[in-house]
Amino acid sequence: MSHQGMNVKNLRRSNKSLILYLLNKQGDMSRKELALRTGLTPAAVTKLCAELIEGGYIRECGVADNKHGGRPEILLTLRLCERNVLAVNAERNRVTFSVCDMAGGLKCTSAINFTTDVDEVVRAAKSFLFESGERVQAIGVCIIGSPDDAEYRVWQCDDLAAKFTHEFGVTAVVDNNVRAFAEAELLYGDIRDSKSVLFFKWGPGVGSSIVANGRVFSGNDSGVAEIGHYIVRGDGQRCRCGRYGCLETEVSEEAILQMAKTKGLHMGLAELAVSDERAAMDVVDDRLSLIAPALLNTATILNANEVVLFGTMFSRERTRNKLAELIGGYYTGSAPLAISRLNDKRNHIGAVAICAEKLFFNAQ
Numbered sequence: 278m279s280h281q282g283m284n285v286k287n288l289r290r291s292n293k294s295l296i297l298y299l300l301n302k303q304g305d306m307s308r309k310e311l312a313l314r315t316g317l318t319p320a321a322v323t324k325l326c327a328e329l330i331e332g333g334y335i336r337e338c339g340v341a342d343n344k345h346g347g348r349p350e351i352l353l354t355l356r357l358c359e360r361n362v363l364a365v366n367a368e369r370n371r372v373t374f375s376v377c378d379m380a381g382g383l384k385c386t387s388a389i390n391f392t393t394d395v396d397e398v399v400r401a402a403k404s405f406l407f408e409s410g411e412r413v414q415a416i417g418v419c420i421i422g423s424p425d426d427a428e429y430r431v432w433q434c435d436d437l438a439a440k441f442t443h444e445f446g447v448t449a450v451v452d453n454n455v456r457a458f459a460e461a462e463l464l465y466g467d468i469r470d471s472k473s474v475l476f477f478k479w480g481p482g483v484g485s486s487i488v489a490n491g492r493v494f495s496g497n498d499s500g501v502a503e504i505g506h507y508i509v510r511g512d513g514q515r516c517r518c519g520r521y522g523c524l525e526t527e528v529s530e531e532a533i534l535q536m537a538k539t540k541g542l543h544m545g546l547a548e549l550a551v552s553d554e555r556a557a558m559d560v561v562d563d564r565l566s567l568i569a570p571a572l573l574n575t576a577t578i579l580n581a582n583e584v585v586l587f588g589t590m591f592s593r594e595r596t597r598n599k600l601a602e603l604i605g606g607y608y609t610g611s612a613p614l615a616i617s618r619l620n621d622k623r624n625h626i627g628a629v630a631i632c633a634e635k636l637f638f639n640a641q
């Protein structure tokens with residue numbers, strides 16, 4: 278049995294979920310190979326696959342040469358691409374709507390300026406969906422703040438999932454946007470189940486989440502147990518959490534643009550993130566010097582194997598390299614920093630992942 282197969286098995290998922298996760302991580306395979314990798318009997322795998330085919334989760338997709346000799350084996354593949362999701366992703370400056378398939382493929386997208394009025398968001402989402410001409414089987418809603426605690430949520434509504442489900446007539450799944458992104462990394466990214474990974478998002482807000490043993494187990498954008506509220510400056514400004522000098526207050530969109538303004542730079546965050554102007558790069562570097570120790574301290578306490586970066590501010594390689602250089606200044610050896618290869622998909626992939634996780638991989 279392969280090492281990766283063992284890790285998947287250790288998650289104690291249902292046997293059907295186990296098969297779906299294996300096909301997702303390892304690619305198409307035969308029933309025989311599934312039996313080898315899961316440790317289930319061939320008879321059990323045959324029965325489970327029949328039920329998964331019946332349920333529309335997998336289908337047969339051609340034959341592979343039998344590596345061990347004997348008859349060619351029929352391959353099985355996931356039917357993720359045949360299910361559509363409406364992805365709603367809230368950031369501090371805008372709300373993005375996208376229609377995607379459950380494999381993460383983007384069909385169309387649109388955005389509005391951020392609003393605290395959830396009814397306005399629902400109306401805009403409905404008109405986007407209508408104009409797209411697409412039908413969706415689920416809605417993923419990624420929010421700022423905690424889905425479990427209304428106090429830390431920007432959209433005031435008793436039950437957001439119930440509201441979206443009611444408005445659109447399909448199941449809605451709601452989660453914090455940074456947590457959802459980590460979920461996406463587990464499903465569609467390069468994260469190995471055995472690793473402990475710290476995710477750090479920069480721009481427009483600041484957020485972090487943690488993946489360990491194949492699960493997203495902590496982190497939100499809400500002010501609770503959160504890297505954004507590490508105190509990084511004794512003489513800093515008052516944060517929305519009530520303390521002074523929090524990382525978020527120092528490196529948020531508002532703080533960065535304010536700083537840029539004092540240097541005569543009048544540009545938005547996305548523009549500043551990639552600007553070649555010396556003054557703009559100085560602003561970024563200055564803020565990175567606050568981020569580097571906070572990130573390193575968090576990674577140390579979590580014993581994280583890797584730190585994965587995403588967000589608008591990390592869209593430029595120079596910024597990532599500068600952060601690695603700053604972190605490298607605290608110890609010898611190269612910093613285990615990586616940019617998420619899903620960074621370009623950050624406006625939809627989290628919402629797709631939380632739907633796929635709940636309504637596909639763990640549905641049966």
Ligand SMILES: [Zn+2]
Nearest residue numbers: 506516518523
């Ligand atoms: Zn704070």
